[in-house]
Amino acid sequence: MSIETQIIEIAAAAKAASGIMAAVPRKQKDTALMIMADLLETRAEQIKSENQKDVAAARENGLSSAMIDRLTITDKTIVAMAEGLKFVAGLDDPVGTLSDSSIRPNGLEIARMRIPLGVIGIIYESRPNVTVDAAGLCLKAGNAVILRGGSEALYSNLALAQVIAQGLADAGLPDAAAQVIPVRDREAVNILLKQEALVDLIIPRGGEGLIRHVVAHSSIPVLKHYKGVCHGYVDDTADLDMAVEISVNAKAQRPGVCNAMETLLVHEKIADDFLPKLHRAMTQAGVTLKGCEACCRMLENIQPATDEDWAAEYLDLILAVRVVPDMDGAMGHIAAYGSNHTEAIITTDYDRARRFVREVDASLVIVNASTRFNDGGELGLGAEIGISTSKLHAYGPMGIRELTTTKFVAWGAGQIRT
Amino acid sequence: MSIETQIIEIAAAAKAASGIMAAVPRKQKDTALMIMADLLETRAEQIKSENQKDVAAARENGLSSAMIDRLTITDKTIVAMAEGLKFVAGLDDPVGTLSDSSIRPNGLEIARMRIPLGVIGIIYESRPNVTVDAAGLCLKAGNAVILRGGSEALYSNLALAQVIAQGLADAGLPDAAAQVIPVRDREAVNILLKQEALVDLIIPRGGEGLIRHVVAHSSIPVLKHYKGVCHGYVDDTADLDMAVEISVNAKAQRPGVCNAMETLLVHEKIADDFLPKLHRAMTQAGVTLKGCEACCRMLENIQPATDEDWAAEYLDLILAVRVVPDMDGAMGHIAAYGSNHTEAIITTDYDRARRFVREVDASLVIVNASTRFNDGGELGLGAEIGISTSKLHAYGPMGIRELTTTKFVAWGAGQIRT
Incomplete structure (x- = not known):
């Protein structure tokens, strides 16, 4: 199977799963996150041993000690990921909430209803904890997520993806709602960035070079932040x-x-x-x-x-x-x-x-x-998935709410337009 | 001067003007819109005579009668444009309003403040009334706007642009806050769509072909709507x-x-x-x-x-x-x-x-x-600039609020992070 076919299959499965996730009650999403948190701890040894494959390869390839540090999963990393998932499970679910309600002169009752964005692609570098942190927030907001971490973290990310998939499945949710791209080739990113019919939003997390590459190649909207001066x-x-x-x-x-x-x-x-x-x-x-x-x-x-x-x-x-x-x-x-x-x-x-x-x-x-x-936690958003410094859709820390949008809903009693 | 230089100059002037527009009090923006409404009526003959040049050329070029109909400015069109501007002047100004206020445990007071998006590019087809309608809404929301109508309406659009510029200048506002691109060459659109450092948002209005072209060529975020099935x-x-x-x-x-x-x-x-x-x-x-x-x-x-x-x-x-x-x-x-x-x-x-x-x-x-x-007026948004069927930033009719975004603001008393 070509890389292109593989990426399109992943994106199409995510799109199908997003339709199911959008209508799932809060409890089911929270259950999935709590199961993932438990699995992270019960499978800690296996995750760390997969991570050691990445770390060994990184050492062989002469990566800097700072990069190896970011790549390494310790017991502390595992506890932090599990705690993060439990924290997100405790956050309010914005999906389905109403705002900006009004009644029109003809009696039509109008409101905006918060809904998930759909399919979110996260493109990041060597920190494998992003796999879990980003998946948790995207899933809680009712989205499907496609995760593409640095190729040097692939064994780690695939091990974490198994935990996430198991949590989804055990809670009765489609495991395609969170997928790690199992391809090292950088071409996979460029192909993903062109799937505008299947993916609703791309969030790059990493250095300025990564972000500029994503912006230059994406036909999907990108929420980004270059630097903080x-x-x-x-x-x-x-x-x-x-x-x-x-x-x-x-x-x-x-x-x-x-x-x-x-x-x-x-x-x-x-x-x-x-x-x-x-x-x-x-x-x-x-x-x-x-x-x-x-x-x-x-x-x-x-x-x-x-x-x-x-x-x-x-x-x-x-x-x-x-x-x-x-x-x-x-x-x-x-x-x-x-x-x-x-x-x-x-x-x-x-x-x-x-x-x-x-x-x-x-x-x-x-x-x-x-x-x-200027931090999602400090500003009261709960967890954050990044900070946007461009203005469309979100400006500043992006929490659960920024991973959703609103549609209009209207309740009538036979109104027609004259 | 090359087309590229010309477009970059227009966009840079718009960017500079947007900084001024963002801080302008409501009254000054409303005054500008009211002056424009008056000028439309006092200059009606001149506008119609410029419009007749476009109509004559369209006839010569064998455009369909439906297209010529859309292109033609009548007394009724002028009254409708003027009334539209007065209506927008009467709408509440969202800029500077606060929402989602909270007080953090450390006493920091947080809110979101509504702010303009910055520079908005509108790309449309042969209806010259869009020039006035779109400019009015974008300016009221505190943005600068770059207008690129169909080349077959250029004389009409330039005559309307003069009215808009005069209204801005008479109200003490920078006339670069609303500019019509004075170039027929279609290349102008493609160059505009690459000015992501100067333009914050593109809104295409027209048929599916126009919109697909804009989406395919833009490195700037696009709010779009393909069709309504x-x-x-x-x-x-x-x-x-x-x-x-x-x-x-x-x-x-x-x-x-x-x-x-x-x-x-x-x-x-x-x-x-x-x-x-x-x-x-x-x-x-x-x-x-x-x-x-x-x-x-x-x-x-x-x-x-x-x-x-x-x-x-x-x-x-x-x-x-x-x-x-x-x-x-x-x-x-x-x-x-x-x-x-x-x-x-x-x-x-x-x-x-x-x-x-x-x-x-x-x-x-x-x-x-x-x-x-499903219409901005019917759903209570006041005027609308289009209907978005993609989810990021706006989903559904886009009114003044959708031409703005929010930033975070925080008031402290010496708080530091520990």
């Missing part, structure tokens, strides 16, 4: 101690993630006062500053920032700092260099807080708190 | 007089539109009773029936339907009729031949009404009323 802006009315504390948290609490702050913009009126405090606190947190000309005049021993620094997603203990004449200067900088991810203002001024929130174009705009809060 | 299902528990009245309305009230019914499915238990009544009423309304084998046995003088009839969007006074064993048979037929547009059930049974509404996959599912209600 997140800013803080310290207004001249800010509480400076709060500004230091938030800045250190935004930069250093977990520097390797997309909602970490990369550039701090400082109002010139308080730069004299604020920058030495910031410098001390950042140095203590192990953060190196790279500053604009004004910063370099005010602080000793900091590197000058170039235009490249303003655009950089360091994902590291480095912070670019720029003095700006006012909030408009900060907003102009953000419009030029931001990535529509997360933007924070520290201020005590009512009008500026309002204007910043309304006018800055980012998936989360936040006042007097850390950029690190 | 809408069904009615008459349950054995239906009020048969109501079923006849709704069926005649759904088929014959305006047969040439996408929400007209194309196939009627009839429960076999009541077919004997119902079909002769239906046949009489449809004949009186000028509708020809094409029936399944069972229909042809029960009714005299009707044509047999083939598999092609079940898939047909007649847009004409023709109705395909099929007897089905039960509601599952009807739902199976709809799943196989429907186009995710509008599906109606006529029933008095509680469980079947519920199941049909929940399980049928269409942008509107309606009980005991005509399919003709």
